[in-house]
Amino acid sequence: MTLEDLYREVIMDHYRRPRNRGALDDANVVMEGVNPLCGDEIKLWLNIDDAGVITGASFDGHGCSISQSSASIMTEAVIGKPLADAHAVIADFRGMMLDGDAPDELRLGDGVALEGVRKFPVRIKCAVLSWNTLKLGLDEHAAAGGQRVELQHSES
């Protein structure tokens, strides 16, 4: 176990220069995810068009470097993706983090860099917060028949 496993350069880059940070105009999915145990907070905005493609994704929040960089990486991974592909990316990430499954590296992109977090079990929840929030947002959006949804998610 070394610090480099946790704080890979890619992760630190997303932490220092977050991508897609800030509110998204005309978002039709607005989510808030919190981890009450550590206080990490993520706000997530998605724009899903009528064809079921995520045309925009952004985040804001505060918390540790892992939670914030993971959210930044996630927005990049899903922008421009049809919902089915986004679900596949989420499954890749959660499978890698929670079950140790090998992800489709091409599909997951920078998210692969977070694999080292698995060696720091107490930090896994930091990495998956935004992804769990996204998953719930997509599920609620589908359940609402594509209507605008605004929801809060709390890790237990």
Added chain:
Amino acid sequence: MVVPTSAAAGLDAAAVRADFPVLAEQVHERPLVYLDNAATSQKPRAVIDALRTYYETYNANIHRGLHALSERATAEYEDARARVARFINAAHPHEVIFTRGTTEAINLVARGWGDENVGEGDEILLTEMEHHSNLVPWQMLAQRTGASLRYIPMDVEGRIDLQAYARMFRPRTRLVAVTHMSNVLGTITPAAELIEIAHQHDVPVLLDAAQSIPHLPVDVQALDADFVAFSGHKMLGPTGIGVLYGREALLDAMEPLFGGGSMIRVVELHQSTWTALPYKLEGGTPNIAGAIGLGAAVDYLQTVGMPEVTAHEHELTEYALNLLSDLDGVRLFGPKDARDRGGVISFYVGDVHPHDVGTLLDADGIAVRAGHHCAQPLMRKLGVAATARASLYLYNTAAEVDCLADGIARAKAFFE
């Protein structure tokens, strides 16, 4: 064992350290620097040996058997109670009730005393820096009874406004429940004054002494305290054992929280009567090994000397506050003056999240706590979601504080 030292000579940290086997451990191939004592303390060999001796040579249930092992276990268990009573200067050993820890002790008062003495419209006074264990039981009591909680004014360093406190008492004020030392800020509260003012209004006071009794000489009679709760594991003892001290008359009037073995006088089919203190409040087979271990911990602390422990920690705290406040971008919480506080030091490093700080320090072998420290209302008052916290004890050294300062500087550089 440690060689007793005079107050003038101070505490021999090297000799103390040799009594704690875990301090020789390596973490991530670095020597362990254990600075998470407010969460739990390490255990001296004397405590570990007391546990092993009990299990290996006289393990038996207490107050039951007529056989030799049971008699010895009973004697050792009761001897531990007497030693704890002497340690806090209780008037009687039966004013020491063994519990699982501070949390159970406070819940025991909230149920056994609170349900009998607090009703709708009554008030309980607390501070905003209480640990959840001295907050949630009172919220639960308030919800059961319709009582309300009021908060004693204090500043962000945890200093209580005694004049404002004195004006808070009203005819329906039933209890003051307050920490003796904040587990986040390190602030030592003016317990004697708080109790004296409350008693002028015939209001009893519960002191959450989980952070104070391990580190300061505490005399419950000199304080005139009514209830005092503390945990064994934060004062070199095992986990799962703690104490509720209560004034005899108050404990006598309390209802038991747990019905069962040991706590009864006569049991009939539809009713029972309770036995005397302390057993009335200790239903079921207690943590016998834990109590014996706590007795050994108390012996150890008294051999070193509580004034020496306090003086050593005070010196280290002052050193740490000076060193850390000189670090660029490090924000310290709690009183700036070491005289007003114990060795619990919460801090924030630049804008690096405390969990990242904790992980980086851990990589250097330094154990600190990062999080809300079971004090979410206080975190809100401080305007942070979490802090990192280093907390000192008798075996810590200035060299370890240097390691912490170096580690913090490295963490800050890492994230810049």
